[in-house]
Amino acid sequence: MHLDLPEAIAVLRRTPGALRALLSDLPESWLHGREGPDTWSPFDVIGHLIDGEETDWIPRVRIILAGGPNPVFEPFDRFRHLRLNGGKPLSALLDRFARLRAENVATLEGFRLSRRDLERPGVHPELGPVTLGQLLATWVAHDLGHIAQVARVMAKQYGDEVGPWRAYLPVLTR
Amino acid sequence: MHLDLPEAIAVLRRTPGALRALLSDLPESWLHGREGPDTWSPFDVIGHLIDGEETDWIPRVRIILAGGPNPVFEPFDRFRHLRLNGGKPLSALLDRFARLRAENVATLEGFRLSRRDLERPGVHPELGPVTLGQLLATWVAHDLGHIAQVARVMAKQYGDEVGPWRAYLPVLTR
Numbered sequence: 001m002h003l004d005l006p007e008a009i010a011v012l013r014r015t016p017g018a019l020r021a022l023l024s025d026l027p028e029s030w031l032h033g034r035e036g037p038d039t040w041s042p043f044d045v046i047g048h049l050i051d052g053e054e055t056d057w058i059p060r061v062r063i064i065l066a067g068g069p070n071p072v073f074e075p076f077d078r079f080r081h082l083r084l085n086g087g088k089p090l091s092a093l094l095d096r097f098a099r100l101r102a103e104n105v106a107t108l109e110g111f112r113l114s115r116r117d118l119e120r121p122g123v124h125p126e127l128g129p130v131t132l133g134q135l136l137a138t139w140v141a142h143d144l145g146h147i148a149q150v151a152r153v154m155a156k157q158y159g160d161e162v163g164p165w166r167a168y169l170p171v172l173t174r
Numbered sequence: 175m176h177l178d179l180p181e182a183i184a185v186l187r188r189t190p191g192a193l194r195a196l197l198s199d200l201p202e203s204w205l206h207g208r209e210g211p212d213t214w215s216p217f218d219v220i221g222h223l224i225d226g227e228e229t230d231w232i233p234r235v236r237i238i239l240a241g242g243p244n245p246v247f248e249p250f251d252r253f254r255h256l257r258l259n260g261g262k263p264l265s266a267l268l269d270r271f272a273r274l275r276a277e278n279v280a281t282l283e284g285f286r287l288s289r290r291d292l293e294r295p296g297v298h299p300e301l302g303p304v305t306l307g308q309l310l311a312t313w314v315a316h317d318l319g320h321i322a323q324v325a326r327v328m329a330k331q332y333g334d335e336v337g338p339w340r341a342y343l344p345v346l347t348r
């Protein structure tokens with residue numbers, strides 16, 4: 001698929017609801033399992049998505065749209081949520097993510113971006129030159145990657161319980 | 175995690191809503207993308223989950239609970255949905271999956287399974303001896319694997335659009 005703004009926004013709008021439908025009021029035991037050391041639980045992923053809303057996606061769009069001579073992004077702190085969210089209930093994080101995402105989608109739509117705007121340049125602090133269109137496609141793919149991660153991490157909690165069916169469940173070994 | 179029936183059922187109940195929240199009324203272009211030849215689109219996955227409700231999970235539970243001398247399962251036809259669902263709207267499949275799942279969870283709860291029941295034996299036509307507990311854990315992990323698949327397949331539709339960010343998105347290359 002080529003990036004089409006309404007198609008991209010359709011996914012961005014759905015991510016909070018999909019994660020809420022999967023995780024809301026689930027027994028705690030599902031929320032804090034991991035895949036191994038230094039990996040994230042479903043709870044951690046929601047915190048990371050909140051960080052993206054607060055510090056990454058729209059701030060980077062604004063840097064590109066400002067059109068300065070050196071449109072370099074701030075580095076994204078991938079570990080901020082681990083300091084901020086300990087002890088909070090997941091429901092509060094799900095609510096916060098949904099509210100921030102709705103605001104950010106409204107902000108994005110308010111920019112009334114044209115096809116040509118999607119070619120506007122930014123500079124990633126590590127990856128180098130990128131475009132606004134690439135940033136928006138990444139926002140979408142990043143959401144979907146983390147939905148996949150949450151489901152995969154949950155599946156792995158039953159890695160032993162499935163017995164011989166393990167051979168038929170590639171999600172357990174990805 | 176060890177299998178705990180209420181924890182398992184909590185996930186089984188949420189799968190239809192999570193997939194509906196992600197996919198309902200999405201632009202068609204998201205629904206039919208694949209990862210490659212002989213792989214499934216999000217639309218195909220919903221059809222496969224319906225097949226599981228109609229022909230696999232509860233019928234296998236019943237074979238185990240019947241306690242006959244040779245509790246061997248019918249093979250699961252993983253391609254039935256490809257014959258049945260062509261041209262149907264996704265909304266009809268999402269509705270059907272939700273209805274079947276609600277019925278099957280009610281049926282499962284109606285069995286009032288004890289811890290000891292979870293040890294009861296069945297025979298998988300290819301994998302050999304299994305237990306009821308392994309079957310139920312597999313039902314849950316299978317759901318989660320297909321949620322992960324749907325999100326991953328969607329993410330891959332933007333595999334080129336993300337540009338240099340591809341290096342930071344492991345979901346695109348799993």
